[in-house]
Amino acid sequence: MKGDRSEPGKLVRSLFSPLTGNTIMTQTIYSYQQLQYKSIARLKQIYNDIICTVEVLDKRCKDAWINAIAEYQASKVQTVVDAVSDEQATDQAELDHYIADQAEAIAPQLTTVEINFYHHEVYINKQFIAYIAYDIDEFVMQPWLVMVNGKEIFRGTTSAKCLRYIQWHYQDGTLNPSNQVELAEVPEVPTILKISFYEQEAFVGEQLIARISYDYGNYENLYWRVMINGNEIFRDISPARCHSYIKQQYQLGKLPLLEQLEPLLSKINSLTTTDAYLRYQLLEHLTPREWRSLLSCSAQPQVQELVTV
Template sequence: MTHPIYTQQQLQRKTLNQLKTIYAQLDTKTEVSDKRCKKSWVNAIITHQSTKLQKVDNQAIAQAELDHHIATQTQAIAPEPLRIVEISFDHHEYYAGDELVASISYDDNHLTQRWVVMINDKEVFRTNTVMRCHRFICIHYKDGSLPVQEQLATPPTTENRIMAHIFNECQNYGFEILDDGIYTHDTEDGKLRKLGEVGCTDGNWWVIQDSSGQQQYSNSVFDAVRSLSMVDTVPHAEAADCEELLDRPFEMLTVQDWELLREYAPVSESRELVAA
């Protein structure tokens, strides 16, 4: 039961009988030194109120400490949010901070379940869509049942991983990476010509074509480097590329592929029609 809190000044204005009534309502066992003296009743009531307030303060402090402890433990137990780096259409890596947790890759050799979750270079889950792989990693990482990815004794930094991915893609096109960007030897005079730059910021891949100087976001390092390979291509070569893209499955087309096809006008000489 809640009782009003009286100040000493308020109690001093009360009559002796009123003080006795208040004392009785408080149901306190605080001793009244002289029951004939009004001041004794006031002191007893004030002492009782002070004791109750101290208990409330102690409870509030204890509750605050408990809440802080629970919050601290929850923060310690809760896993760090995963960061996804899309290396290419068929390769995604999941990181907690700078530590690799798992990766998703695409297996052409399987007929139906081509998406695979890999940890420590071993298959831990296989399904037919990349989203199911994503869900598998997130659920089992959150509940702590995901196998632990072994980290290297001297793990590479995020910047080194990014450069490694860019280097691997550039090798596919014969590009050369210098301090200020990506270059090609495929020129009329054989001299190096700068194509642009490729990088990754907060998990988002981007490309800057040297001809435009504008930074554009890409879905992956594969798309970014591939867009540099199409810089200053001649119309005939572009037509040949588009003819190949027309035969490619929709799900394999990149954003740059769709942009190229959107601007492409079929050339009658580019493909022979043979009547059966």
């Protein structure tokens, strides 16, 4: 276009902002050498065109007009550069803030609960997604394990590598594809109550849901087992692993339901001898409440016999 053509001797500068995509136009810039070829009348016209505010010391001297125009142009160029730099800095800050917000929205916020030095549970908010355990076997180059639902899915040299693995694979949906679903309401994990070193119980509120016991007769290092209704459903090398298994299975709704005690106690009360009850339930699976009921049932025939005598 005709209006875009530059007059000979002029140099038109345009600054481009890569962040906004906008082109910032500036005033016409004359080099010092170009101004020397101008007449005083042309220099006065340029002075007025650019609205120069620098005072001309000697209006009869050509160099005075050139110095005034050059000084004014230099100040304007610096002002434009500073403005562009400020705009770019603002745009970059907004972009960084946007990226950080998106990363926070996409990346899962992991919470790690240290059960002991060798066992850590990993949560997303309240949802139990995996646990990190330690392999105590000798000569193992990668002793740290990532476990989901009682199964090993990854090994690493440090627990930090296992945590990064959990974060990456949970984010892309490959940590536990069959069970990685968004639950409308995530139930609280069960509470573990320690009865003795060899016996623990898992509760949800006041309801017993599972027992963890030590198996004296096992010789394959899997000494600890999860028992529900007198049946073994899981076995591992430490009670902490059994606890984590129960918590994760309960949140996923895959833990078998424990029979309520009231029907069981009614059966106990209907029995008249200890031997009859022992045929119904193994001795090692009795709870303190069942023991008391059993002992009261056993004592009733003796009391009745004394009364008869």
